[in-house]
Amino acid sequence: MSRRWTHEECLERFRAGDRRAVGRVISLIEQHDPEGTALLGELYRSDARAHRIGITGAPGVGKSTLVNVFAKRLSDEGQKLGVIAIDPSSPFTKGAFLGDRVRMQDVKGGNVFIRSMATRGSVGGLSWPAWLTAAVFEAFGLNKVIIETVGVGQVDVDVQELVDTTCVVLQPEAGDSMQFLKAGLMEIAHIYIVNKADKPGTRAMIADLMEFVKMHPEVEGGWTPPIVETVANEGQGLDELTEALDAHRKHLEKTEALEEKRRLRIRRQLKARFFHRAKIDLWNRPSGTEQVEAAVDRIQQGANPLEEADRLARQLLAGERSASEVEE
Ligand SMILES: Nc1nc2c(ncn2[C@@H]2O[C@H](COP(=O)(O)OP(=O)(O)O)[C@@H](O)[C@H]2O)c(=O)[nH]1
Numbered sequence: 001m002s003r004r005w006t007h008e009e010c011l012e013r014f015r016a017g018d019r020r021a022v023g024r025v026i027s028l029i030e031q032h033d034p035e036g037t038a039l040l041g042e043l044y045r046s047d048a049r050a051h052r053i054g055i056t057g058a059p060g061v062g063k064s065t066l067v068n069v070f071a072k073r074l075s076d077e078g079q080k081l082g083v084i085a086i087d088p089s090s091p092f093t094k095g096a097f098l099g100d101r102v103r104m105q106d107v108k109g110g111n112v113f114i115r116s117m118a119t120r121g122s123v124g125g126l127s128w129p130a131w132l133t134a135a136v137f138e139a140f141g142l143n144k145v146i147i148e149t150v151g152v153g154q155v156d157v158d159v160q161e162l163v164d165t166t167c168v169v170l171q172p173e174a175g176d177s178m179q180f181l182k183a184g185l186m187e188i189a190h191i192y193i194v195n196k197a198d199k200p201g202t203r204a205m206i207a208d209l210m211e212f213v214k215m216h217p218e219v220e221g222g223w224t225p226p227i228v229e230t231v232a233n234e235g236q237g238l239d240e241l242t243e244a245l246d247a248h249r250k251h252l253e254k255t256e257a258l259e260e261k262r263r264l265r266i267r268r269q270l271k272a273r274f275f276h277r278a279k280i281d282l283w284n285r286p287s288g289t290e291q292v293e294a295a296v297d298r299i300q301q302g303a304n305p306l307e308e309a310d311r312l313a314r315q316l317l318a319g320e321r322s323a324s325e326v327e328e
Pocket residue numbers: 057058059060061062063064065066150151195196197198199230231232233234
């Protein structure tokens with residue numbers, strides 16, 4: 001890496017469209033470098049608008065393959081897009097994601113920005129760093145931001161909080177094709193993607209899905225989720241996917257749900273960040289250690305742990321006063 005750019009240089013390069021500046025800004029933010037905060041302060045644009053798309057679904061259904069061909073396709077059309085891959089298992093997003101990253105080399109280049117992030121140990125929950133990264137992408141003028149989750153657990157449900165449009169990817173299953181209903185993913189889908197539509201069982205899967213959609217017709221005022229068939233490794237179904245995404249985006253604009261979503265998103269992020277910050281600050285107050293240890297002593301000597309915990313919280317919230325001053 002070259003010598004560290006000055007604040008002004010970094011800003012200038014970012015504004016001039018130098019792709020290296022994007023990575024630099026995101027890294028500084030991720031490292032909690034004060035320079036990252038300062039840069040974001042100048043670059044953040046609340047009026048920048050990318051279509052934020054979530055791609056979620058069980059491991060192996062073909063999410064990365066799909067994101068890869070879709071990103072390539074959009075990039076070939078001249079669109080500028082960012083891909084954020086969330087990997088909940090690895091603190092350094094090595095391991096599971098490496099294969100994806102290698103595949104992503106096909107599209108990495110002029111118009112596509114790729115960032116992977118871990119969820120473990122992240123500050124303020126899973127979504128804070130992803131949200132900031134998306135904001136940086138938007139400020140850089142990207143018009144689409146795709147967030148792919150790895151497909152394990154809560155992360156996949158949480159992704160909906162970060163995006164305008166959530167796509168749930170499924171694959172034809174032999175036998176129990178409605179198993180996916182239990183995953184908690186079905187309630188969040190704006191678009192169903194049945195990938196691996198080259199495999200047997202596709203028709204049955206789609207029939208089941210249509211039945212499901214009929215029973216749960218609306219996820220969000222007046223929107224019925226379409227079902228898109230794809231064969232990701234052959235690049236099939238991308239036109240239909242593009243159409244479905246654009247239709248949902250238009251729907252959000254028409255119903256003014258987009259602004260509402262953005263507002264909700266900001267509030268959620270603020271809350272997550274606040275809880276994180278407030279907890280650390282309270283716990284680390286100068287008088288805190290003494291109060292914490294005193295509470296531990298009392299519990300060890302038989303005091304009611306519930307009462308002690310609540311009292312400690314009140315003491316810490318009350319600030320610098322000593323334990324005796326807030327004694328009830
Ligand atoms: N037959 C078939 N295989 C596919 C299709 N899309 C992806 N795959 C394969 O499915 C496997 C898992 O794909 P991957 O994109 O890593 O899934 P992810 O875990 O959801 O990201 C890979 O071996 C892909 O080549 C498809 O449309 N048809």
